Amino acid sequence: MSGQTRPVRVLRNLNAKIAAVPMILTTLVVFVGGTIWTVIYSFTNSKLLPKLQWVGTAQYERLWNNDLWNAAIHNLLFFGVMSMVFTIGIGFLLAVLMDQKIRFEDTFRTIMLYPFALSFIVTGLVWQWILDPGMGLQEVVRRMGWESFSFDPLHDPDTVLYGLLIAGLWQGTGFTMCLMLAGLRGIDEDIWKAARVDGIPRWKTYIFVVIPMMRPVFITTLVLVAAGIIKLYDLVVAQTNGNPGNASQMPAMYVYRYMFTAQNLGQGFAASTMMLLSVLIVLIPWAYLEFGGKKRG
Amino acid sequence: MADTVTPRGKRPQSRFTTNNIVLYGILGVMSIYYLLPLYVMVMTSLKDMVEIRVGNIFAPPVEVTFQPWIKAWSQACTGLNCDGLSRGFWNSVMITVPSVIISIIVASVNGYALVNWKFKGSEVFFTILIFGSFIPYQIMLYPIVIILRELGIYGTLSGLILVHTIFGMPILTLLFRNYFSSLPEELFKAARVDGAGFWGIYFQIMLPMSMPIFVVALILQITGIWNDFLFGVVFTKPEIYPMTVQLNNIVNSVQGVKEYNVNMAATMLTGLVPLIVYFVSGKLFVRGIAAGAVKG
Numbered sequence: 397m398s399g400q401t402r403p404v405r406v407l408r409n410l411n412a413k414i415a416a417v418p419m420i421l422t423t424l425v426v427f428v429g430g431t432i433w434t435v436i437y438s439f440t441n442s443k444l445l446p447k448l449q450w451v452g453t454a455q456y457e458r459l460w461n462n463d464l465w466n467a468a469i470h471n472l473l474f475f476g477v478m479s480m481v482f483t484i485g486i487g488f489l490l491a492v493l494m495d496q497k498i499r500f501e502d503t504f505r506t507i508m509l510y511p512f513a514l515s516f517i518v519t520g521l522v523w524q525w526i527l528d529p530g531m532g533l534q535e536v537v538r539r540m541g542w543e544s545f546s547f548d549p550l551h552d553p554d555t556v557l558y559g560l561l562i563a564g565l566w567q568g569t570g571f572t573m574c575l576m577l578a579g580l581r582g583i584d585e586d587i588w589k590a591a592r593v594d595g596i597p598r599w600k601t602y603i604f605v606v607i608p609m610m611r612p613v614f615i616t617t618l619v620l621v622a623a624g625i626i627k628l629y630d631l632v633v634a635q636t637n638g639n640p641g642n643a644s645q646m647p648a649m650y651v652y653r654y655m656f657t658a659q660n661l662g663q664g665f666a667a668s669t670m671m672l673l674s675v676l677i678v679l680i681p682w683a684y685l686e687f688g689g690k691k692r693g
Numbered sequence: 694m695a696d697t698v699t700p701r702g703k704r705p706q707s708r709f710t711t712n713n714i715v716l717y718g719i720l721g722v723m724s725i726y727y728l729l730p731l732y733v734m735v736m737t738s739l740k741d742m743v744e745i746r747v748g749n750i751f752a753p754p755v756e757v758t759f760q761p762w763i764k765a766w767s768q769a770c771t772g773l774n775c776d777g778l779s780r781g782f783w784n785s786v787m788i789t790v791p792s793v794i795i796s797i798i799v800a801s802v803n804g805y806a807l808v809n810w811k812f813k814g815s816e817v818f819f820t821i822l823i824f825g826s827f828i829p830y831q832i833m834l835y836p837i838v839i840i841l842r843e844l845g846i847y848g849t850l851s852g853l854i855l856v857h858t859i860f861g862m863p864i865l866t867l868l869f870r871n872y873f874s875s876l877p878e879e880l881f882k883a884a885r886v887d888g889a890g891f892w893g894i895y896f897q898i899m900l901p902m903s904m905p906i907f908v909v910a911l912i913l914q915i916t917g918i919w920n921d922f923l924f925g926v927v928f929t930k931p932e933i934y935p936m937t938v939q940l941n942n943i944v945n946s947v948q949g950v951k952e953y954n955v956n957m958a959a960t961m962l963t964g965l966v967p968l969i970v971y972f973v974s975g976k977l978f979v980r981g982i983a984a985g986a987v988k989g
Binding site for chain 1: 716717724729733749805810824834835837919920921927941953968979
């Protein structure tokens with residue numbers, strides 16, 4: 397090993413910069429550039445092709461007067477709230493159960509997590525089949541003798557979102573459990589010892605000590621789940637395709653429809669800008685909590 | 694610590710306490726919820742249609758048939774094409790393999806540069822990159838269509854591979870950055886004293902030391918790209934649709950009689966690749982998704 401040639405400073409930086417070119421292009425051109433482009437064109441009346449013909453906020457007015465969009469937003473809000481409550485609730489409960497020094501922990505984890513490896517398309521299609529009224533779960537219970545049993549969530553506008561929820565929770569709760577379990581395992585053993593010395597029951601320690609301590613984990617999980625829900629697309633396309641009526645339409649489907657099939661780009665841009673806005677509403681307070689105040693190295 | 698004696702034999706406390714019954718009861722019920730769809734998928738795919746109509750969705754097949762699998766693989770129709778899911782499978786292979794390789798190379802070099810060769814503004818780009826991963830893809834779809842069209846690769850495999858490389862970058866870069874920054878800096882310094890340059894250190898020191906994180910990245914990317922639907926629909930044409938898109942078109946097509954056994958065989962076939970990756974990789978999968986989800 398001869399150590400005579402020290403790397404030249406300019407060249408060293410040059411190499412690193414060349415290596416970072418894909419990242420720089422991605423951030424500047426696609427992430428920043430693409431986002432700004434779409435926001436700008438959402439103020440135009442682009443139809444088949446994007447063109448800079450300003451119409452002010454007309455696209456947004458049209459958007460919020462559109463029944464389909466309002467239905468999609470309503471569905472998203474309902475599904476989102478339900479999904480967050482249950483994902484966090486079930487995820488935490490399972491994590492607590494898994495944290496009781498149980499036997500077969502790895503087996504249970506494998507069982508709970510495997511749906512997360514599967515795509516939303518597979519998830520949607522298999523639950524569509526299980527919830528099939530003519531041959532699925534409902535029919536099985538009926539044939540067992542309970543003739544009036546009715547469980548057909550996917551074909552009733554009032555319950556279709558619960559049908560999606562069953563599938564969504566199946567796919568995602570194992571992952572939440574893993575995040576929560578990592579959080580639980582990160583808690584100092586001494587806390588548990590102190591609680592035991594003080595004679596505090598386990599469940600009380602969970603509620604009053606552990607949950608407050610796990611606040612960052614809960615917040616991170618909530619942000620991840622929320623960001624995922626706003627983008628929700630594949631699951632609905634596979635399981636219900638927005639039916640019955642528009643009872644399971646989602647904003648991402650509205651965007652796709654207007655951008656790629658209805659050839660009304662301006663509407664699609666305005667709708668996707670609203671999606672961005674909703675992500676920012678979730679993200680900015682989180683980023684403030686997470687990064688604000690403390691300096692990161 | 695290896696010589697710590699672990700207690701052998703049964704645990705001292707009774708195994709049938711109320712607590713334990715509730716504990717394992719809930720875990721058992723939840724396990725049924727998680728396992729049921731996989732079970733139903735497999736069982737349905739092994740029955741013929743007559744048995745599905747008269748039988749019970751949860752019952753195992755009376756007579757096992759592999760016909761639905763064969764049909765799903767080589768005869769199922771999407772539109773006018775009746776050559777089965779095999780087409781989508783090979784498309785997905787042709788999409789996933791290059792996308793995974795390219796995105797991992799790009800992101801690993803990137804993460805390495807971010808940790809060891811910081812330059813002015815590198816952290817700013819990284820921050821934008823991470824925030825970019827939260828931006829809904831929908832807002833960037835059309836600009837990307839324009840970019841791909843300008844490059845002449847809209848609707849081609851190369852176009853979709855580029856898109857996967859772009860959107861894989863935030864998570865992978867984060868993954869590699871965190872891993873490389875956990876390696877002792879002295880190694881890097883020693884190599885530099887010995888005259889190794891940017892690529893020399895990357896190939897001779899970083900790469901051999903980072904095989905575990907490359908495996909994690911591999912798992913993350915194979916499952917992620919294989920399971921993609923949106924990019925497949927938007928950026929490719931029907932002839933090169935990935936498996937997920939073709940699967941959805943087969944199962945949710947409105948024409949003809951629904952063949953549930955073929956549909957479930959097709960669904961199972963599409964889920965097989967990520968499932969195999971999951972079961973083979975075991976704990977590394979958990980590490981991968983946790984690394985992708987939570988900043989280190």
